[in-house]
Structure formats: C-alpha cells, structure tokens
Amino acid sequence: MTEVYTADHVLPVGAPPLRQGAVAVQDGRLVAVGTRSEVLGAFPDAQVEELGNAVLLPALVNAHTHLEYATYGGFGDGLPFGDWLMNVFGARRPRLAPGDVEAAAALGALLCLQSGVGTIADASYSGAAVAAASEAGLRAIVHLEAFGGPDQDAEDVVAALRERLAGVAGSTTPLVRLGVSPHSPYTVAPAVFAALDAFAQSEGLTVMTHVAESPAELEAVDAGTGPIADALRSLTSVEATGQHPVDLLAGAGLLHPGVILVHAVQINDAQIALIATSGAGVVHCPRSNAILGCGAAPIAGLRAVGVPVGIGTDSPASAIDFDLWAEMRAALLTARVREGRPDALTAEAVLELATLGGARVLGIDGLVGSLVVGKRADLTAVDLTGTSYGVTESAATSAVFAGSPERTLLTVIDGVVRYRKGADTERLAACWAAALPGRTRMIGTDD
Ligand SMILES: [Zn+2]
Structure with missing residues (x-):
C-alpha cells in the first residue's frame, strides 16, 4: 500500500x-x-x-521537553530562578496525587503531536514520559533524570538509575529509546556526573543535562553561594568547584558526542569553542530563557562554529506550552534582538533547527528531520x-x-x-479533563 x-x-x-x-x-x-x-x-x-x-x-523535532509538567503553566511566574525552582518543584509538586503525573505526561504527548512534533527528547523526573510517548506513537528519547550532591555515593546513584531504567524498559516501543539525564551541574556533583556519564556511555545512551542556564547557576557551581546554592542547601550539601559549568564538564571529559546540553545561555566565546570541539549538541529554549530572565543564548555564535543546535519548548513550567511553532518564532526574534541584525536567524534556518538540526543533536538525522x-x-x-x-x-x-x-x-x-485536526478534538478534551485535577492540587484549592 x-x-x-x-x-x-x-x-x-x-x-x-x-x-x-x-x-x-x-x-x-x-x-x-x-x-x-x-x-x-x-x-x-x-x-x-x-x-x-x-x-x-x-515532522518537527522538539529537542527538550518535560511531558509530565504539561499542567505547570505560570506557577511561580516572576520569581527569581532559585525561588521559582523551590516554588514549583519544592512546594507544589509534592501535592500531586497518584496518577496525576501519568495524566499530565499523556496530555503533554498529545500536545506535542498537535504542534506537528514527531520526535521529542524528554527529561523525565518520574519516568512517566516513557509510557506517554509510547502510547501516543511519538518517536522519543526519554532521559530519566538523576540528582546527587557531593555527599552521595556515585555508584548508589547509578545503581538507582539502572533500576529505574529497567522499570520503564517494558513500556517502550521500537520508536522510544531511553537516555540518562544528570539534571544539571548544580544538582549533580562532579563525581556523580562522571559516574552517570560512564554508565550512559557503557550502555550506548544519550546524556541530557541543563547547563549554563542562569547567572545564579554559575555562582552556585563556581562559588557555592547565591540563591540557587541557598535553596539547595536545605536539601543537600553544596560544593564550590571554582569553575564555570561548561569548563567543569569539559575539563572532566564529560562533553562528547551523545551529550545534549540544554540552554547554554551563559557562555562566552571560549566555551562555545569548547562545545564545538567536543562534539556535544545544544538545545535552545528561548521562551523558557526569556520567561525566567536567564538571557538569550548565543545561537548565531554556536551555529557559526558548527555546533549541532536544536530547539526545545522545555515545558509549560517555564515556557507557556509545548507549541514548537511559537518556540521557532521566539528563537528567530531572540537571535535578531541579541545580534541586532535581521539575518541573525532566518525563517529557513530556524525551521532547520526545529527539524534536521534537532535530529542531528539527537543523533537520528539519518532517520528523520528532512x-x-x-x-x-x-x-x-x-x-x-x-x-x-x-x-x-x-x-x-x-x-x-x-x-x-x-x-x-x-x-x-x-x-x-x-494526530489529525478535527478527528482528535474529543481525545484532546479527555486528556485535559484527566490532567487538570493535578493542577488544581498544585494550586492547593482542594485542601
Ligand atoms: Zn528542562
């Protein structure tokens, strides 16, 4: 046929x-x-x-999502980065009931399909994105998130992650692969990060991490001070490394092909060169970066030296929704504002980032993207x-x-x-109806 x-x-x-x-x-x-x-x-x-x-x-490639945050829109809006993290994930997320995470992830998967997305690269705290992507028929790499402060045993963190990966492996389809996400250099100590990376490489898994997103992250990683470090100190010990997160990862041999760097906003030309020679890719999330007041990533500079760059919506927790069309327009506007010239990112170029560019970052450009x-x-x-x-x-x-x-x-x-416009109207309504009670619980009006 x-x-x-x-x-x-x-x-x-x-x-x-x-x-x-x-x-x-x-x-x-x-x-x-x-x-x-x-x-x-x-x-x-x-x-x-x-x-x-x-x-x-x-079909578009949304190179950074958190499907399970589909209903987190607007929480903590306007707060400084560290306070926003604690508001959304420290205060509100624990209010969710069993089933809420799965319902939100299923909604997130359908919203990606509705935005023309065929492939996602997700960072998943709970692992719910694996079943959600599989059931939606998405092509996906779902990276299970891992955290670990300097006082945690690296091998214990790896063992726990290995167990979680085994727990979700049965929910995959031939289109859904698993990956590893050490959350960020500010929530994963260097020794733990290195152990997670070694495990990922031994298993042939991609590594996704949030890096150089906010000025507060740079201060936390370098000096162990500032609003992020203060917020984290209530959960774990915090270590001053004396380095910028990109220099830290590069120096430890943790930048290489198969590593997906999300955000990369707070980087200079030397760090752009480090990323370029490493073979790692970058995912640009301009709406999230704007809403959290983190800045505008140097996409023109990264592209000029051949770094693979894709675009991601991140999630409604920081970036309104899963609309990758809106994200493309934000990328175009952000690049032109940052560089002060209209050819900083053309429509053709931004469309390439949202398709073939994202596929390159994920290492699947031989399969999809054009x-x-x-x-x-x-x-x-x-x-x-x-x-x-x-x-x-x-x-x-x-x-x-x-x-x-x-x-x-x-x-x-x-x-x-x-996904087909019109035919999926009732399915969308049912997904929203299933997911919104979790949002109500996060707002706290049900207690
Ligand atoms: Zn993210």
Whole structure:
C-alpha cells in the first residue's frame, strides 16, 4: 500500500521548496519526494490525501521537553530562578496525587503531536514520559533524570538509575529509546556526573543535562553561594568547584558526542569553542530563557562554529506550552534582538533547527528531520488558509510565521497518522479533563 500526501507547498528541508509538491510513503518509509504530477505519475494506484493550501514538511523535532509538567503553566511566574525552582518543584509538586503525573505526561504527548512534533527528547523526573510517548506513537528519547550532591555515593546513584531504567524498559516501543539525564551541574556533583556519564556511555545512551542556564547557576557551581546554592542547601550539601559549568564538564571529559546540553545561555566565546570541539549538541529554549530572565543564548555564535543546535519548548513550567511553532518564532526574534541584525536567524534556518538540526543533536538525522527518499515518513502540515500567508511567497517564512497547533493539519510518524485536526478534538478534551485535577492540587484549592 502506498500513501501519497500532496500540498500546494512542500518544504523538504535541506533541498529547495516545491510548489504543488507531494511525497509517497510505503511501509513507514519515504519512497518519493517531488512535484505532485511526478509522484502521482509514479504511484497511480496510491491512496492520495490532498492537503491543499498548506505547507507539508518534516515532522518537527522538539529537542527538550518535560511531558509530565504539561499542567505547570505560570506557577511561580516572576520569581527569581532559585525561588521559582523551590516554588514549583519544592512546594507544589509534592501535592500531586497518584496518577496525576501519568495524566499530565499523556496530555503533554498529545500536545506535542498537535504542534506537528514527531520526535521529542524528554527529561523525565518520574519516568512517566516513557509510557506517554509510547502510547501516543511519538518517536522519543526519554532521559530519566538523576540528582546527587557531593555527599552521595556515585555508584548508589547509578545503581538507582539502572533500576529505574529497567522499570520503564517494558513500556517502550521500537520508536522510544531511553537516555540518562544528570539534571544539571548544580544538582549533580562532579563525581556523580562522571559516574552517570560512564554508565550512559557503557550502555550506548544519550546524556541530557541543563547547563549554563542562569547567572545564579554559575555562582552556585563556581562559588557555592547565591540563591540557587541557598535553596539547595536545605536539601543537600553544596560544593564550590571554582569553575564555570561548561569548563567543569569539559575539563572532566564529560562533553562528547551523545551529550545534549540544554540552554547554554551563559557562555562566552571560549566555551562555545569548547562545545564545538567536543562534539556535544545544544538545545535552545528561548521562551523558557526569556520567561525566567536567564538571557538569550548565543545561537548565531554556536551555529557559526558548527555546533549541532536544536530547539526545545522545555515545558509549560517555564515556557507557556509545548507549541514548537511559537518556540521557532521566539528563537528567530531572540537571535535578531541579541545580534541586532535581521539575518541573525532566518525563517529557513530556524525551521532547520526545529527539524534536521534537532535530529542531528539527537543523533537520528539519518532517520528523520528532512524529506529524503529512504528516511522514515515523519511528516506534518500547516494550513495557511485564513492567514496573512494564504498566498505564499516563501514556504519557510509562511510555515514559521503562520504555524500553530490550531493550524497543524496532521502529524504522521513512521508512516502512521498519529494526530489529525478535527478527528482528535474529543481525545484532546479527555486528556485535559484527566490532567487538570493535578493542577488544581498544585494550586492547593482542594485542601
Ligand atoms: Zn528542562
């Protein structure tokens, strides 16, 4: 069976856009990408879906999520970074009841699909994202989070993580892999971080960590002082390392291919060069960085020296929602404001970061991220009808500026339609209804 999807605009990424384009899919794999007449001519018996005035493009790659924080929107808004962490995760998260985390993660997975996302890289505190991604049909790497202060035995932390990985392994699908997330250099002591990294490398797992996000993190890691260190001291001992977190990781040999650095906001040119030579990738989360007042990551500088860069929404806990279209626009705006020039990040470039760039960061660019014959059939489409881009000059600009969950027509992963506008309205409502009681508990109005 062959399925053909046609659209007024096809944006393959890495190749020029096609007017009146089409793709053909067999057994979950792309077997043709070309003009409508070429593809329909080659597959006359195919089942054809006409998407009309839309941009058909590779399914997006959301390179940093926390699905289980889908209902955390707005908590602690406006607080300094350390106080925000303690408000959301110290005070509110313990109010959740059994089942809340799973319901939120299931909602988060569906919201990603609704935003045209085919692949996520999640950092999961509870592990609930594994089942959520699997049940949604997402392609995913779910990194289980680990923490460990300087007074904790590194091998104990690794043993606990190994047990948790084994506990969720049964919930994976062929599209869902596991990874390791030492949360951050401010919550994971160097010796513990090194042990987790060694374990990940021995198992062939990717490593995701939050690094150089806020000025308060730099002070906590360097001097063991400041608001983050003060907040953490109530939970664990805090060690002054005398180093910037990127210098610390690089010096310990903990930056290498397969390491995914989330945020990388507070870095200088020397640290950009360290990341570039290490082979590690960076995930840019501009809305989270803006909302928490952390700054604007030097994306133009990282790209200029060839660092693989992807884009992530982080989660509603710090970044409003899982809308990767909005995140793309934020990345474009942030780069142009930071650099003071309009070509700092073009629409074509930001779309590349949200597709092939993210796939490179995750090491799956041979599989997904662009519409190339032989790659897996991960697709999405943005409806341009009723927007300023309804008559289109540039497919990339139109997709980036007009894209939204409401205008996402469908999301196809491995050849299977996993989300379809209209058809999934009741499913979305049911997911929201299941997840919101947890939010009510976090607000505390039920006690
Ligand atoms: Zn995060």
